[in-house]
Amino acid sequence: MNLTSFVKERRKAVKLTQPELAEKAGVGLRFIRELEQGKQSLRLDKVNQVLQLFGYEVGAVQNKLNQNF
Template sequence: MMNIAPFVKERRKQLKLTQTELAMRAGVGLRFVRELEQGKSTLRLDKVNKVLALFGAEVGVTTLVEK
């Protein structure tokens, strides 16, 4: 499973978007995109999903297997 921060950064670069362009397309602030790509741990899930939706992805629940 890939972490969100590198996923967003890699996809953004593949699409040749700046952080500003990504923020505008997703309807979020530039600061939010920067914090998302830096891996900030306290971000609003609804905004994370707005960004991920541009890449055909979303945050969801995964069941953990007990060890």
């Protein structure tokens, strides 16, 4: 589950629009859109502001792909 689909699905599950989620999270509307569209270079603290609404936070999760160590 990547961040993009996580936020999109959770937001719809609680029936919020992007502007409503933005306001509740205390971030800009543009940020929510970029987050749901998979922009890679977002700021960690802003992402956390959104995830916290759903009882989540950013963390390290395992990755199927190549492992250098």
